Amino acid sequence: MQNPERRKHRIEELVVNWHITEACNYACRYCYSAWVRECRQGDLVQNPKDSLQLLQDLYQFFRPTNSTNPLHSVFDWKKLRLSLAGGETLLYPGHTKRIVHEAKNLGFNLSLITNASLLDNPEATDMINSLSMLGISLDSANPQTNRLIGRVNTSNQVIDLDDLSTKINQARATNPNLVIKINTVVNKYNTDEDLTELIERLQPDKWKVLRVLPIISDDLAVSDLQFHSFTERHQHLGKVLSVEDNQDMTESYLMIDPLGRFFQNQHNPTGATPYIYSKPILQVGVETAFNQINFDAEKFAGRYSKPTVEVAA
């Protein structure tokens, strides 16, 4: 007999991730920022008219009050957040700043993911006030490990942790409501490291630990045991720590690539076709493009909510 009752989640925010560019000043060996494109296809973010249209279309479809959005059958959400990711989001700060301000005006909450190397750019400082969250990708406290991973620019500079600490404090002073999140990808070079001191020093509101995803290459892959050991080593940090293994990351993010297509990852160590794409959103509309990719709404809701039991007809 079918149970007419089912669980429906309530979440604070629906998060849409737009990877605005794949260009970066670092060269991480596991980097996932590699999207298939026809030659001469530029990033949408460089076209002010098209990028504004994309923002408007996304807001119309994903705004919390759009009752026709099919995700409402699984969860309700109070706010919509646009998370800008890369590549490096601060490489072309003028474009990023324009997107931040336009999205804010439309009604999005905003977050920005960065490798933090360009955070002292004045345009970045200007954006901080419009953000609800600043995500910083940081894999190691050890310069040599960062070099091995590829977290190094063409001038052979790696992140300076004193400098980073200062920048984070400045960002907090500029926007006291800003949530600071550190993202760490566990890979073969940092898997034995203890990052406790670093995390205690930077005091992020959230530290997300992700297992390297072998979609472009499995060169830096870690075993179940290695990943488990890393997370166990840091369990004492308590609630600030949030862990995502590979299966948690599959089809559980709403992601848009630099050309304005939804995409999802698939396991493919050869790197031949790491992603599955929708048609460009501006070509076919958000709803049609969204229906062309798989998205596990339950998994997404599980990440952002403590499920509440609701009785649904």
Ligand code: SF4
């Ligand atoms: S910092 Fe991020 S975008 Fe840049 S190379 Fe590394 S993983 Fe890729």
